Amino acid sequence: xxxxxxxxxxxxxxxxxxxxxxxxxxxxxxxxxxxxxxxxxxxxxxxxxxxxxxxxxxxxxxxxxxxxxxxxxxxxxxxxxxxxxxxxxxxxxxxxxxxxxxxxxxxxxxxxxx
Numbered sequence: 001x002x003x004x005x006x007x008x009x010x011x012x013x014x015x016x017x018x019x020x021x022x023x024x025x026x027x028x029x030x031x032x033x034x035x036x037x038x039x040x041x042x043x044x045x046x047x048x049x050x051x052x053x054x055x056x057x058x059x060x061x062x063x064x065x066x067x068x069x070x071x072x073x074x075x076x077x078x079x080x081x082x083x084x085x086x087x088x089x090x091x092x093x094x095x096x097x098x099x100x101x102x103x104x105x106x107x108x109x110x111x112x113x114x
Contacts, residue, residue, distance in 0.1 A: 067109035
């Protein structure tokens with residue numbers, strides 16, 4: 001058999017592992033997979049949180065309590081800012097995020113009072 005008729009497969013995995021573009025694509029895929037998993041955790045966690053705040057809103061409405069509790073909100077914001085620092089997350093972002101959630105919770109509480 002002539003030498004040109006023999007096909008010797010190359011080890012594509014060895015070459016791909018050394019290719020920076022291929023390796024970057026693999027790393028990107030891994031990061032995106034982690035991000036997708038964490039996004040799901042965030043959504044389910046927020047869903048669970050809002051189930052509890054809905055119950056709080058109903059209790060407040062039944063007992064004629066105000067929808068908003070500024071003292072508790074301030075404590076929660078300060079607590080979250082500290083947690084953000086520990087988690088190496090921008091505390092200003094954490095504050096904005098919690099303020100958004102608090103405003104949404106208050107809106108829900110007011111709906112129960114109507």
